[in-house]
Amino acid sequence: MxxxxxxxxxxxxxLMPWSVAPPRLGRGWPTxxxxxxLKARWDALMKAEGPDREALFGPTRSRTxxxxxxxxxxxxxxxxxxxxxxxxxxxxxxVLHGPFDEQWLIPDHRxxxxxxxxxxxxxxxxxxxxxxxxxxxxxxxxxxxxxxVVPLSAGRGGRVRPLHRRPGGxxxxxxxxxxxxxxxxxxxxxxxxxxxxxxxxLARAGRAGCAVPxxxxxxxxAHGVELGRRMLRLMRREGERPKLPGGRRxxxxxxxxxxxxxxxxxxxxxxxxLGEGVISPVPSDAWxxxxxxxxxxxxxxAARTVPAEPGTLEAVRxxxxxxxxxxxLLELVTVLALLAELRPQQAELTVGDAPxxxxxxxxxxxxxxxxxxxxPASVLDHHEEGPEGQFxxx
Numbered sequence: 001m002x003x004x005x006x007x008x009x010x011x012x013x014x015l016m017p018w019s020v021a022p023p024r025l026g027r028g029w030p031t032x033x034x035x036x037x038l039k040a041r042w043d044a045l046m047k048a049e050g051p052d053r054e055a056l057f058g059p060t061r062s063r064t065x066x067x068x069x070x071x072x073x074x075x076x077x078x079x080x081x082x083x084x085x086x087x088x089x090x091x092x093x094x095v096l097h098g099p100f101d102e103q104w105l106i107p108d109h110r111x112x113x114x115x116x117x118x119x120x121x122x123x124x125x126x127x128x129x130x131x132x133x134x135x136x137x138x139x140x141x142x143x144x145x146x147x148x149v150v151p152l153s154a155g156r157g158g159r160v161r162p163l164h165r166r167p168g169g170x171x172x173x174x175x176x177x178x179x180x181x182x183x184x185x186x187x188x189x190x191x192x193x194x195x196x197x198x199x200x201x202l203a204r205a206g207r208a209g210c211a212v213p214x215x216x217x218x219x220x221x222a223h224g225v226e227l228g229r230r231m232l233r234l235m236r237r238e239g240e241r242p243k244l245p246g247g248r249r250x251x252x253x254x255x256x257x258x259x260x261x262x263x264x265x266x267x268x269x270x271x272x273x274l275g276e277g278v279i280s281p282v283p284s285d286a287w288x289x290x291x292x293x294x295x296x297x298x299x300x301x302a303a304r305t306v307p308a309e310p311g312t313l314e315a316v317r318x319x320x321x322x323x324x325x326x327x328x329l330l331e332l333v334t335v336l337a338l339l340a341e342l343r344p345q346q347a348e349l350t351v352g353d354a355p356x357x358x359x360x361x362x363x364x365x366x367x368x369x370x371x372x373x374x375x376p377a378s379v380l381d382h383h384e385e386g387p388e389g390q391f392x393x394x
Contacts, residue, residue: 010358010367012132012144012161012203012210015195017373018173019159022131023152026113027058029313030106031152033304034322035092038106041313042089056313057082062113068387069109073120077108079387085110096129096151099291100235100332101300105152118376122162123150126169128196128236132158132210133292140343141291143205146196148236163196165377176373177366185216185356190225197228200235202349217352224349231342234335242334250333254278258320263301272333274301279330285340286333296336300329 013019025031032038045056054065063069065083077090090108097103109115119129131145145151151160165171172179172192183189199212201224215221234242243249256277264273265287271280272287289296304325308314361367 008357009211009213012212016161016173017369019161020116020119022160023116024114026060030111031103033103035104037317038092039089041316072107072109073117075107082110094149096147099296119150124167128163130161139290139293143203143210144200146235175366175369181364181366186218194225198224200231201228213351214356215351216354216356220352250279250330253280282333283337286336289336
């Protein structure tokens with residue numbers, strides 16, 4: 001059956017035209033794998049005064065203790081100068097800190113060099129963020145990652161593409177007319193999430209960008225969307241916790257030490273050694289799962305164990321390995337193993353005998369997309385607090 005080449009396939013940048021660079025923190029201490037450490041770090045900052053507070057904060061060209069910034073949309077962080085702040089820590093929120101690694105963030109605009117407020121304005125329970133990955137030679141990693149929470153960074157991730165341009169799942173971030181055109185060719189109207197699911201299953205990273213072969217063949221479309229939805233559920237951790245078949249589920253075989261400092265994988269035993277602790281079985285496909293040329297499990301472990309410089313806020317962390325991290329690790333192994341099992345099915349996906357090319361979309365007037373589709377929608381339906389408690393004029 002004919003298929004679409006990368007030269008013929010439309011680019012994700014055209015199919016999901018509005019994109020935002022991922023937030024840039026400028027300092028590491030406002031994020032952590034546990035929320036309690038963040039509150040302790042904030043308290044330590046509040047107790048410090050003058051030069052000590054400045055040294056702990058870590059000023060940059062974008063943020064100092066005297067920066068005046070607006071409130072992060074939808075969050076409770078203050079807007080007064082940090083030099084005179086004395087209030088409690090804003091309630092930490094979940095963010096995607098790295099590939100498949102959800103951590104916690106103090107959602108205070110004064111702590112973040114480039115927060116990308118337009119992302120926070122559309123972040124809710126209906127939103128899905130897609131993060132395009134850059135090309136890494138000889139890497140088997142996915143071309144696209146998705147998350148239900150705001151991605152700070154995800155591997156060698158490129159721009160963040162929200163599925164919806166407005167809160168509440170309104171106005172899909174898709175090329176205007178794309179859904180209608182695909183609906184006319186397929187004989188039914190696809191949902192925006194169907195397009196994302198298809199994209200997740202078939203997207204291929206290339207030098208020109210992420211290519212997305214499209215189809216008008218109903219059977220091929222249904223198969224690709226079903227596979228992509230399974231990937232979406234795994235990446236977003238939707239519904240019940242994922243499980244491997246009995247006998248293949250990872251368990252703690254030897255208790256983890258209070259603070260494991262090294263990780264080693266035994267391929268013959270399918271065992272993951274964390275210090276003297278052992279988790280098995282861990283399929284080799286889960287251990288070898290890479291994003292951006294880096295093993296996900298190694299990166300996840302390093303984010304929790306690499307020593308921080310003494311005296312810094314990053315050094316405020318759990319004294320022992322929390323039990324919840326072990327539970328998260330077992331779930332991560334399961335997710336990676338299940339995603340790896342889907343790769344053969346991904347490789348077999350085709351567009352059938354009805355490819356939809358970029359040239360066809362240009363002829364139909366779907367491409368090129370209007371400039372307005374590449375800009376954020378006007379989503380403000382309430383006042384946002386500006387610097388020093390002032391309200392922005394809308």
